Amino acid sequence: MANDIYKTDELIARDIDAYLEKHQHKTMLRFITCGSVDDGKSTLIGRLLYDSKMIFEDQLAVLEADSKRVGTQGQEIDFALLVDGLAAEREQGITIDVAYRFFATDRRKFIVADTPGHEQYTRNMVTGASTADLAVILIDARKGVLTQTRRHSYLAHLVGIRNIVLAINKMDLVDYDRARYDGIIGDYRAFADQIGVGSFQAIPISGLKGDNITSKSDATPWYQGPTLLEYLETVEIDQTRMIERPFRMAVQWVNRPNLDFRGFSGQIASGWIKPGDAVRILPGSTTSTVARIVTLDGDLSEAGAGQSVTLTLADEIDCSRGQVITPADQPLEVADQFEATIVWMAEEPMIPGRAYIMKIGTTQATVTVTDEKYQVNVNTMAHEPGKTLALNGIGVCNIATSKAIPFEPYAENPDLGGFILIDRLNNATVGAGMIHFALRRSHNLPWQTIDVDRTAHAAIKNQQPRLLWLTGLSGSGKTTIANLVEKKLHAMGRHTFLLDGTNVRQGLNKDLGFTDADRVENIRRIGEVAKLMTDAGLIVLTAFISPFRSERRMVRQLFPKGEFVEIFIDTPIEVAERRDQKGLYEQARRGDLKNFTGIDSAYEPPEAPEIRIDTTRLSAEEAAEAIIESLSMSF
Template identity: 65%
Template sequence: MRLTDDLIATDIAAYLEKHEHKSLLRFITCGSVDDGKSTLIGRLLYDSKMIFEDQLATLESDSKKVGTQGENIDFALLVDGLAAEREQGITIDVAYRFFATDKRKFIVADTPGHEQYTRNMATGASTADVAILMVDARKGILTQTRRHSFITTLLGIRKLVVAVNKMDLVGYSEQVYEDIIEDFYAFADELATDLEIQPIPMSALEGVNITSRSNETDWYEGPSLMEYLENVPVGNKRLNASFRMPVQWVNRPNLDFRGFSGQITAGTIKPGDRVKSMPSGKQSTIDRIVTATGDLEEGVAGQSITLTLADEIDCSRGDVIVSADDPTEVSDQFQARILWMSESPLLPGRRYLLKIGSKTVTATVNAPKYGIDVNTLSDIPAKTLELNQIGVTTLSLDQAIPYDPYDVNREMGGFILIDRMTNDTVGLGLIDFALRRASNIHWQAMDMDRATLAEQKGQKPAVLWFTGLSGSGKSTIANALQKLLFAQGKHTFTLDGDNVRHGLNRDLGFTDADRVENIRRVANVARLMSDAGLITLVSFISPFRSERQMARNLMAEGEFIEVYVDTPLDVAEKRDVKGLYKKARAGEIKNFTGIDSPYEPPQNPEITIDTVNHTPEEAAQTILDYLKEKGMFEI
């Protein structure tokens, strides 16, 4: 019999109505490699009858292809969706699945166990209420077990199931189970004081203690996994919190309507409530709560709505509408916990994009205060963060943002860091608190401004940034140019890489992180000299485009002039006035640009100098002519 559209629509409506008023639990499975996470979720889907007949037929067929014996089903194939996952028998990506029982709805995230994919696991944990930590009964508590336990609690999960899986492979030994749980409790004492732990012995493959308690573990008196998931209380503390709604879109379909659209992340709101737009602090009153199906009398956390206000106030994407009685804090400097998610290490002093809610700003991440050892949870020294490392650091933003500490509000206190050049997500961060100096330090107004100082000197300020390989001739050309400028009666100063390292930057080495900090300091000094009205010549290798762009952003429009001293590596090596290339080739100097450390040539420099076919004096005259053409000597 062919189902009509009306019958299908009726079935869908009945299904939705049946589940409409059930509570929703989000949980995550995590743990080390091959502990049975995907198999467990497949078993839950199978036992809750959430697999269609065609899916079951495909599953049975695929199970035979991967070598599953007899009538057994490889439940892991239900969630290992990528071809690479099925070929290798591992989980790589985060797989989300929905299922429901008579008591509750569930969304489960199956996350990878490999250390390489810890960042994917953190993504899955960021929205979960409960974490199921899988432990192979044969292996016990491993480093990755500890790492995932720490990350889940770091991200705010306070209900943890310790699922000791594969008990069938240890003869359902009570002693093995007790030893593992004792080991975990000793570690968990340092995780969080309010952590709720439920240990369960099980076999996901055999279905032991999954939907009901099994005779194989008659010594165990706790709930089965499904009994726990159906009954664990998960209070929605977001509903009892102060109102927060990040603005995602200013809704202006016509001249008669202006609303602010977004998802409520915390609290409730009603027409007539007083609100503020942060960070401006402008106040108004809620006029309407608009949705696609009509106006609401009340909006609650989790709903996507459009708010109209009684007053016309300045509010745009990235701002946050909050309760006027309990607004967010606003700051541009924070202490934060960061999980580094990139194979390239954190470079302290480098500027990254920081995305929090619908707001994106530029952030400078400082050197970590300390890292965290996931085995002992003790603080360890750290100058940078490598892939999957966790550390505590401070960061400065280019503008103040509204926020709540992460432990108070996940959405208002959690952020990601994005590499500005590659657009890759490189870090996950949690705001702890604002730094007091953010509110105590202010710009001091001066009567003599930069325009007045420049006029006194009869010139326009400029920063000529010479970049190129060691031995390319940067300093020689800068020196020749300074002589020409002096002859023209211009006020100049030169910041040379070697000279600066004798004083201001004598504490820095030549690692990538130190090079970033080297340029950050010099760029800020060059900015101060520009404010003084000087023409500043900066001669540094400055190998990374990101830091040169940072320096450019510090200067006023048109004042930063990038001079690329383009000299081939073989030519620079032949010159080798200081003998550095020879030492680098011999392995006596590490992190030498062009040899074992990269140089990123400028893509659109204002001036390119060819030192193979031109003398330093000719190059200096070329730059001088450019400055005159651009009117840099005219006030």
Template identity: 65%
Template sequence: MTQPSELIADDIEQYLARHANKSMLRFITCGSVDDGKSTLIGRLLYESKLVFEDQLSALEADSRKVGTQGEGLDFALLVDGLAAEREQGITIDVAYRYFSTEQRKFVVADTPGHEQYTRNMVTGASTADLAVILIDARKGVLTQTRRHSYLVSLLGIRHVVIAVNKLDLVEYSQDVFDDIVGEYTSFANDIGLAGVVAIPMSAYVGDNLTERSSNTPWYHGPTLIEHLEHVEIDDDLRTGPFRMPVQWVNRPDLDFRGFSGQIVGGTVRPGDRLRVLPSGKESTVARIVTMDGDLDEAVAGQSVTLTLADEIDVSRGNVLAGAQMLPGVADQFEAHVVWMGEHDMLPERPYVCQIGTMTVQARITKPKYKVNVNTLEKTATNTLALNEIGVCNISFDRPVPFDAYAANRDTGGFILIDRLTNTTVGAGMIAHSLRRSDNIHWQAVDIDGDARRVLNGHGSQVLWFTGLSGSGKSTIANDLERKLYALGCHTYLLDGDNIRHGLGRDLGFTEADRVENIRRVTEVARLMADAGLIVLASFISPFRADRGAAREVIGADQFCEVFVDTPIDVAEQRDPKGLYKKARRGDLINFTGVDSPYERPEHPDLRIDTTATSPEDASAQIIELLRSRGAIA
């Protein structure tokens, strides 16, 4: 172990230099609540004497700080400090701890065991080489043990240590240890975890952590630190096909143009033939540039800047790949999804998706099934709730380069982000592309939207009327269409009630059905706008995310959100269809404004206060808006 006498402030850089060539093992500690993770990490830090600690947010892992612990370090105080962090809210983050021995450097992701923080475990495990799964000897294999193990398997971690902890509280019973290992091994075999190493220990006492304990004479395997020091780290990525997602395009002057990023697979050398994806253009590597000078070779894990022999278009989000072993390019996939959102996943709800360095819009089009982590039973489902794991079809709004997650975590993994809150709500692992993604292509046509608009004599627009039931949306839209018709404009009014008789007749009024209804209407409105029409879409459309998605699909230059703003008490007084009365009696469920929310537009293109504006004046305002946008003369 490193001696504390080596650690004085002026010598930190020399210490780091001496240990720079050591291999590094990234591992995660996980398991159920109170299985002893803080105690285990505290013991490892205490025994190592030199500690590099960092509290990193799962999304903000830039900062680094160095802390030191000397001979006088009190183990109990250290453990208490780690435990106190959990009481202070640090459970929402992943705490990364750094320590080293004479054999190897370590980064351990310390994640909470509570079920509601499963997302943190996924974050910590996404870059880990090994998982230490703790099991309380008194409690045995629990649901959270199984969940974390299943996730470890999904996330492709190939090295697993089962730390059967707190054996001192069961009198170091070999029978207890053997029973737990037997039960766990059976489960591990079912989920494809091979080569599991089981170690009996007491993290608090220190049994079998750094030295073999006399309390377990029946155990003849390695201590935990021995195993961590000598386990072979897989180097499959270095020997695999070359992959580098482009993080940044550098062009400080006209004489240099390079493409920066971290290599996530394979090896690259000057002269290698690369293909830029998804465009498919090819060139050869001219230079491998780093801050320390040019390299003759770069491998997975290194961050470099590549220059190419040819002037070809490369952008952030593109992937540079070896021309002989290419990734796939597709926009529809089957993937395992771990749901992390407090709100249930909604099929067809648009989410922001981050895959590599590319950001796209994604929709989970069809959940196939979810997995019971206890029984591994696959159950049909229409959604995923917090911490549930399922297999889903997912669609991106454009083709992306990818590998199956089993082949490359970086090009096969993605996260889903809520468009409004910017929180991560899901993590996905691509299994394969869908056949229809490869076999269905966009058919080019000779007559486009511009030609149709010229023929019609005016521009195309989608006027999206949103507001509560009874706000006056349909009344205003109807009056507006009459005026546009009189001006010789080609129009079509898509009304919410009318659509429910045909296009949406199979849909109800649950949140999921509302999302699907608006998705269908959006696609119809987009086609009508491409036909050169002025489209009047009158729908409650209560969710900002769906209205925002409609704007993106149709195009901001052709989309105009009109908020028909009517207080609910006024809308309820009008109640032309008697719907509010039914909802108040409980005869009508999922009614917007009563037992289903309405999310007011934050920045509509036009707000109409119907308590102060007549339908005729409102339609006149919209006509002026169309003129200002150049849609009509």
């Protein structure tokens, strides 16, 4: 008896081992479901999980209880509840966040991302699509192709998804009408041709009733194609493309546990590497050879795309996080100006000239949009002009980074060509982008070294260059105070120059208006001019409203530490309005003067200025004396 039990246990163990071995070698398909609001994405995924027996008994019990509580339109189980995990989603009946679920069949393993359909959460859809091999685009058979259908299809194609399933859902609500099904396919094919989607698999389904999800439906005898699950199990995915490309690995971490070991850790983005291979570190021109490929499980004789490893090199060389290791004879391109497609994800619009943080691979840089070439209308695919990008806007732009970045076009290597944009004030992710190519001028305009440098210019003038940046509302007294400060500095024998907002707009910036975008560009130009003047050894004074903290911070970062002095001319708006001899505030309040700071355009006061002048307590003369006194030790 004991032997029989032992043999049974042994057989069970063998069966488990065989199952695990088989499971381990299955291919993995990552896919997303997307489309418009209430097209049935969550219900579809819930049905797939249920029909593939990927729900445990306790989960099923909770699901049945929740289904009774929220109501299920006559069905025993509300399949959407399997993936709509947030309480807000269940209450509203919509998906807000990206929900990832794993399931498996006898033929393949799957990771599915249920992405939101609401326009407000398009950014979440881009997140889910960035790692997917296939997109299931759902369409409500009653509504047909909608704007969000087009947007999600365009974004899926944009991020490199080439396998598209057009799941025409809720066919039960149109009585499984083939004419309706064919009409939707025709509408979608016309759009797909415009965006470059050469082929897609259309399937008529009902997520609620299970038609053509895991088994053929008797309600659609006119459909002879595969079920959704059958197609997902058999679709071919290219898992070798990145392995066949040249070796690239962005350094994520310099691994130095002790004095005897120094390695460079990261995930291999493409290609193969083995000990003895000659490599180059970018940016830069340093070369070496690979000594070891180290992992937690021991050294490897070779490693390829997708593996996380630590490389040790034969030479002690300078290499840090953000740099990229490549073959010595197949280096990456390095540039600081690019053309890229940007998908904007924030309520506050993207403004050219404003500085953002760019994260690409393992490196980070400051980036500005230098030119918006056009926006993409997802309904017509027309290229339309524009200066900014609003929420969910898609634009092709020229961008400039604060340092040279190793890259490959996104179409060739998403890891080294895709980036996100982060707001520098609140650290929120505001955009995602895909690099097309480097702008030619970024290669042929290297910085020219000049023998008589800024130190020499300052020495001959016997002074320390400074930028005195006066900011405040219109009517605060900036120009008056700046003029008095310059007179006092001139009397002290200092070499100065005053840049006034009104005067600059007469010439250098006469092409700019007063929109937020134009204000940003106005300050960017002034900052660059002031930088050149301080390079000449001058003490520069500026009197500009400069309403946005982000742009004042951008100018500050152009200068060595301590050389930018922010002076806040602090005047309440009611006081500034009383002093207004030009009548600008009165015009703005009547609506005759648009985008006037303090009335219908925001002013963001400095949070930590070097000098604060309270003009309700000090006269202009006293304010100028206070500034000179504060600065006397630094000249």
